[in-house]
Amino acid sequence: MDFNIVEVFNRSVTIELVSDDVFKQEKCFEVLVNGEKELETDRNVFSVTGLLPDTDYKLAVRADGEVVEKNFTTGHESVLLNVTKFGAKGDGKTLDTAAIQAAICSCPKDGTVYLPKGVYFSTPLFLKSNMTLWLDEEAVLLGDTQRENYPILPGMTLSTDEKDEYNLSSWEGNPLTSFASLVTAIDAENLDIIGPGTLDGNASNSDWWVNPKIKRIAWRPNTLYLCRCKNVRVQNITVKNSPAWTVHPYYCEDISFLNLFINNPSDSPNTDGLDPESCKNTLVLGTVISVGDDCMAIKSGKYYMSLEHHKVTENCIIRNCKFERGHGSVTVGSEAAGGVKNVRVSQCIFEGTDRGLRIKTRRGRGERSVLDDIIFENINMNGVHMPFTVNMFYFCDPDGHSDYVQNQAPAPVDEMTPVIGSIIGRNINCEGVSACVLCAVGLPERPIGELRFENISASFLPENERTPDRPVMMDNFDEMSGRSIYAKNVKSLILKNMSISGSVDKEPELIGVESSDLEDLKYM
Secondary structure, three states: OOEEEEEEEOOOOEEEOOOOOOEHHHEEEEEEOOOOEEEEEOOOEEOOOOOOEEEEEEEEEEEEEEEEEEEEEEEOOEEEEEHHHHOOOOOEEOOOHHHHHHHHHOOOOEEEEEEEEEEEEEEEEOOOOOOEEEEOOOOEEEEEEOOHHEEEEEEEEEOOOOOOOOOOEOOEEEEOOOOOOEEEOOOOOEEEOOOOOOHHHOHHHOOOOOOOOOOOEEOOOOEEHHHHHHHHEEEEEEEEEOOOOOOEEEEEEEEEEEEOOEEEEEEEHHOOEEEOOEEEEEEOOOOOOEOOOOEEEEEOOOOHHHHOOOOOOOEEEEEEEEEEEEOOEEEEOOOOOOOEEEEEEEEEEEEEOOEEEEEEEOOOOOOEEEEEEEEEEEEEEEOOOEEEEEEEEOOOOOOOHHHHHHHHOOOOOOOOOOOOOOEEEEEEEEEEEEEEEEEEEEOOOOOOEEEEEEEEEEEEEHHHHOOOOOOOOOOOOOOOEEEEEEEEEEEEEEEEEEEEEEOOOOOEEEEEEEEEEOOOEEEO
16 A cells, blocks of 8 residues: 655654545555554545654555555754743633734744643734644634634735735635634745644634624634745644634645644534635645535635736645535635636545535626636545536626626626636546536526536435425526436537436436537436
C-alpha cells in the first residue's frame, strides 16, 4: 500500500494513500512512526500529530503484512509560545482575546502560538505571516456570543489618492461591511493553522441565525476568514457552529485544507462549509463537511467585483472527501461573476445532500462569468435527491424573481450574459435518488456548452419513499419525483454507458438540445 507525503508541518504530517478506493479503504491499516504504532485508520487521507519540530522521522503504513516506509523531516520552529503564559485562562468564561492576540503579535518568524487543552472564550483574533497557530487536542477557541463585541471590517475603503479601493470584507459576493471572523488573516503569507483542536463559532448560543438576511450593525462573520493570503495550510481541525459561511478563503493563492471536520446544524442558515472565492490553487483533501447549506461552494464574486477586481477561481482540487447533508455537495456559483475553471472533484462520498454536482448562475453575472472545465469523477452518492443539476435561472439576489432573470424567452446576449462551458461527470454511482438524476436548464440565448456523463449508475428509492422536489431553483419550474433526465437549452449532451433503474419515465426529456449522443443509455 503506497502513500504520498502531502504536507509536512513543524509538529505534524498529512499522508494520502495511492489508491483508487473512494475516501477510505475496505479495512483498517496501521500507521507506524519510527517503528511504533501511532494510529489505526481506514481513511485515504490522514494526519499524524504530536511530532517534534526539526526532527527526522520514518513513517510506515502496514497492511496485510506489507510495510511501506518513507522518511521526512518536520519543519523548523523558532519558538513555542503558550498562550497561558500570556494570561489566557482557558476556562470558557474569561475573555482570552487580549492574551492570545498578545502571543500572536509577539510571535517571531517561524514561531508557534500554542493553545493547550482548555476552552478559550474569545472575540476575533488576527493572524499574521510566517507563524503557526496550534490548537492541541481538546483545545477549543470559542466565539463570543455578543455581536457588539466583534470588530467590523469595512467592505471597501477608497485609497487616499482616490485612484484605488482597499477591500477587507465580503458578504455573498459583494464587498460589504461585515464583522471580523473568529480567526481572521489579512494579507498573510506562509501561515499554518493546525489541530486537532476546535474552532467553535458558538452561533448556536447566539443570535447570529435569527433573521439572518437582515443586517444588524454589520453582516454576519465567518468562523475562519482568509483575505488575500498566500501559502496557507489548515490541517486537522474541527470548525463548527459558524455564524455564516464557515471557512472562507477570499482572493487567496496556494491554500490547502487537510483533514478538516466542518459541522453546522442542518437548519442553520447560509452556513456553507468551505467557500473558496476568487482563489487560485486550492487543495481540499480528506475533509468531512456536514452543514445547513452547500458543503462546498466555489465562487468568484458578483458583477462589481468581477468588473473592478477581477480574479478567476481556478485550479481547485477536491479529493478523498465526504460531504453529508447540506443543499449541495460541491457547488459552483452562483456568485461566480469572475469565472471558475479547472475544478477536479474525485474519490469523494456525497451522502444525504439535496444535490451532488450543482452548478448555478443567472443573467446579470456577466460575460466574465465563464464556468468551464469542471470534472467530477470516481464518486459514490448515497441518498442524494438530485445527483446532477445545472441551472442558469437561479433566483438569488433581490432581483432574482424579476422578469429579466426569469423570463425563458431569448434575451439579447450582452456583457451581462454568463457562460457555462464543459461539465463532465464520470465513474459515478448514485443510490437512493429521489427527484431526478440529471436536470439542466440553460439560457435560450446562451445554452449550456457541453454536458458529458460517462459510466454512471443511478437507482431510485421506492416510490413511497421519494420526496418530490424542485431540482433547479427557478420560477415556474415544477417539482419532480422519479424523473431520469431533463435537459433544456444545451448545445451538446453526451450520455455514455449510463444506467437508470426505478424511474417513472423511460426516456430523457430534451428541449432545445442541439446535439445529443445517448450511446448505451439504459433504463432498468
